[in-house]
Amino acid sequence: MCARLKDGHTNIIAPKELMEEVYARPLIRTRLIEDKVLIVQSDPEMQKKGLKVGMEVLTVNGLPVKEYAAKFITPYESASTSQDLVVRSFDYALLAGSVKQPVYLKLKDLKGNISDQTISRVSPSERSKKLGSAPVEYKILPGNVSYLAINSFATDTGSRVFKEKYPEISQSKALIIDLRNNGGGSSDWQILRYLIREPQLVHKMYTRQYTASFRAWGRLQDTWGNSNGIAPVKDQLFSKPVILLISARTFSAAEDFAAAFKSLNRGLIMGNLRGQHRSAFRISTARRIKRACLHQKRPISRWERFCWERNCT
Helix, strand or coil, rough: CCHCCCCCEEEEEEHHHHHHHEEEECCCEEEECCCCEEEEECHHHHHHCCCCCCEEEEEEECCCCCHHHHHHHHHHHCCHHHHHHHHHHHHHHCEEEECCCCCCEECCCCCCCCCEEEEECHCCCCHHHCCCCCCEEEEECCCCEEEEECCCCCCCCHHHHHHHHHHHHHHCHHHECCCCCCCCCCCCHHHHHHHHCCEEEEEEEEEECHHHHHHHHHHCCCEEEEEEEEEECCCCCCCCCEEEEEEECCCCCCHHHHHHHHCCCCCCECCCCCCCCCCEEEECCCEEEECCCCEEEEEECCEEECCCCCCCC
16 A cells, blocks of 8 residues: 555554564665666575675575566555665565565576575664664775765754864865765754855755644645744855765665755765655654655745645545
């Protein structure tokens, strides 16, 4: 049902009692790259078993990997765009299932050797501990270029690290902000304040306040909305080149950041198409249903449709 809505923020989420039956995954990460499903990350435990980064996944549980995804994964994934669906099908959900059931893989290594592997799934919490990335990564690249990867907006860690490192960043020749692995959280535009000379509007939104009786009476529905602006940080302007890196895994609040950055005309955006969506609210049920019903407007003189307009009942 949710997959048919084609909305990345509309999902039925299993309760905690079923997390290990639905969301357990092995200690590897896969990705569709140039039409091949490759291992892009492998826990040391998996590496000892022979599952190396760069190996191609040929089959899953006896089926060709794309056939397996098309039959068991893709039809049930809620996604906003084609690139979002690819990420959900081959990055996030491909090997998900019960912690009690192993996964059978046929793999091909870089030399063309083919091997069969039986690997166990682990709980979501264990997998996050062993494969999870740091929320923020900062370093100076050759040529005195500051690099800041913000992998989540679940907290304001990204903007806090930027502020902490700004004395060093301000002396660099350029800045790269990497949101390629940022799946969202809460919108945070604080870093953009260092890139502007004057106050700027970066975001407007509205959402419908649905009243069933109004619909029956033929009355227009009320709406609620707000806007967000940013002001420059006094005497701390970073006027040098800035590049923002995005991918199909750049989602939700990370897209808000990218959209605001684009509206400021402050630098280049490089990478693949982002996931493209934005949530509005959550409805709690036995299995917790998440439903998006929101419009956003960026200050670039055109409406951007991010989700369904339909009434949420």
